[in-house]
Amino acid sequence: MKYITKAIWILSIVSLLTDTASEMLYPVMPIYLKAIGFSVVLIGVLEGVAEATAGLSKGYFGKLSDVMGKRVPFVQLGYTLSAVSKPLLALYAFPLWIFFARTLDRFGKGIRTGARDAILSDEATPATKGKVFGFHRAMDTLGAVIGPGLALLYLYIYPQDYRTLFLIAFIPGLLAILASLLLHKEQAGFSTPKAKINFFSFFGYWKYSPPAYRRLVAGLLVFALFNSSDVFLLLKIKQAGLSDTAVIGIYIFYNLVYALFAFPAGIVADKIGLKKMFIFGLALFAGVYFGMSANNSLYVYLLLFLLYGMYAAATEGISKAWISNITNKQDTATAIGTYAGFQSICTMVASSLAGLVWYSFGASATFIFTGVATLLVIVYLLLFVTYNPDTSMQQV
Template identity: 70%
Template sequence: MKSITRTIWILSLVSLFTDTASEMLYPIMPFYLRSIGFSVVLIGVLEGVAEATAGLSKGYFGKLSDSSGRRVPFVRVGYALSAISKPMMAILILPLWVFAARTIDRIGKGVRTGARDAILSDEATPQTKGKVFGFHRSMDTLGAVLGPALALLFLHLHPESYRALFFIAFIPGLLAIAATLLLSDKDKAKVKQPTTSKSHRSFFSFIGYWRVSPARYREVAVGLLAFTLFNSSDVFLLLKAKQAGLSDTAVIGIYIFYNLVYALFSFPMGILADRIGLKRVLVVGLCIFAATYLGMGYFASSYAIAAMFFLYGIYAAATEGISKAWITNIADKKDTATAIGTFTGFQSICTMLASSLAGIIWMTLGASATFTITGIAAAVVASYFAFFVGNGTNTNSR
């Protein structure tokens, strides 16, 4: 565990507290919004705007972090914005206010993502990236276990007390803010890069990184983004579980189960990736995803659904942290936050399109077709990585 430094521990605890707060609200968000008068359409618009905001801001603030040579201020501000957005959602129920609060939460994610992952990258070596990102992902996802579990317990004791839950979620958010105060930029990270052109300061300036990025970065990013275009929201998996006859409580329970598997396997998957190669573990993860979705399309028993969610947790552990570790190994060190921010920004946009595409297929061809098409697409992407993309590292990135 020597490779898990004090800074990595702090960032992982910050993510744990923040995800606990966010995931306390995730299962009940649709119910709360409906209770204050939001229609299904308006909920969809709210989430779409929120994700688009997060996606575009990740690239901008990632580049800004690299340009300024600073990391910690972006991490602190980002997590603070997400924390204060929680009680804001419950203070007033006006649609514009709720939109503003949700947007602030997503902007917070955009502000911190690139800088945080750059810090994690700086704390690792190319040989320990999988372990470091896997450990952070494991701690982050543990919050997705604790959050819904706490929400279920609270709502069991206080049914339909949704607004109170938003204020309670502020507590782990405050703990996250307090933990960020323990972070500090290393002296070598404070070397400022010159930014003379106004284009460097524009909101969309990060897009220019795609043109100047290493060829291997584009190869990897293209494959991951193609996969994301077919990787729709987990809501569709939960809908499938509901169709299989699971109760509302059981659906939330199986979501917690998935996150528990994800959390438990992320760190071991990271260690394995450092030993046998990041690409190999990623390809295995994509193959497991393909098997999971094909299984979702053809099996409907509760036991089969539980097995599919177990596999889904393994897939997430083998891909989420691994993909970021791979990208940071490819990018030049001076561009780490920009590389992560650009990729995750485009990824957020692709996720929006994926959910829309899945919804259209579900409505026109049915649930089985949705899962089958997604599974086949994942298998194609896995083949692309296996046969057309190398497992190289940018030797100039250290």
């Protein structure tokens, strides 16, 4: 564990606390939104817009972090905005206000993500990227176990009291802000020519990025184009007749699996190769979506969410580790942010499209469509994308 430095520990604890706050609300959000009049289509649009905001701002602020040569201020500001957004959700039930509060949360995520991932990358070597990103994802996702657990306990005592839950979620968010202050404010360790950038200037990175980056990201973006929000998985099991408690319980189970497998997946990925681990994860994803297309029992849903947790562990941190290993160190935040920017557009389309397909053809069509598309992405990665990290790129 000597490769888990102080900075990695701090970032991981901050992420754990923030995810505790966010995930207290995530599994109840679709239930709450439907209760105040949101349709399935509008929920899809909300999630799409929120994720698009996060992704596009990841690109801009990732580029800005590289240009300024600073990381910590972006991390601290981003976590602060996300924490503040939680109690705002409790103030009003108007759709526009909900859009604003949810978007503010995602905007905070966009500000911090590129800089945070760049710090993680700087603290690792090409041979330990899987472990480092896996450890961070494990800690982050542990918050996704604690958060829903607290929500489940609270709603058991105070059924349907969602607004108070939004206020309670501010507490771990505030602790995350305080923990982020332990990070040392220092230069990122390199100098980049200063240039005026606009909100979309990070897209220019695509033109001069390494060919290996473009090939990989092309496949990841096609996958993102069909990978809608997890809200639809929760809606599916809710539609199957499960109680609110069961829905939250299954979501906790999924995140527990994710948290337990993320670090081991990173260790294995460093040994067998990030590409093999990532493709394994996509195969699990396809299997889960095909399984979700049918009406199943509680036990089958538990199995599917077990596999879904393993998929997340095998892909989320691994994709960032892969990207950081095939790009220049001084462009790490830009590279990850550019991918996130393009991904945000795809995610917005994916969530909106999923809502429309669900509304027009039913839930089964939505999941089958995504499963087939994922299999095509696997074929593309196997045939056209290689994993040959250039360690010289990781030198300052």
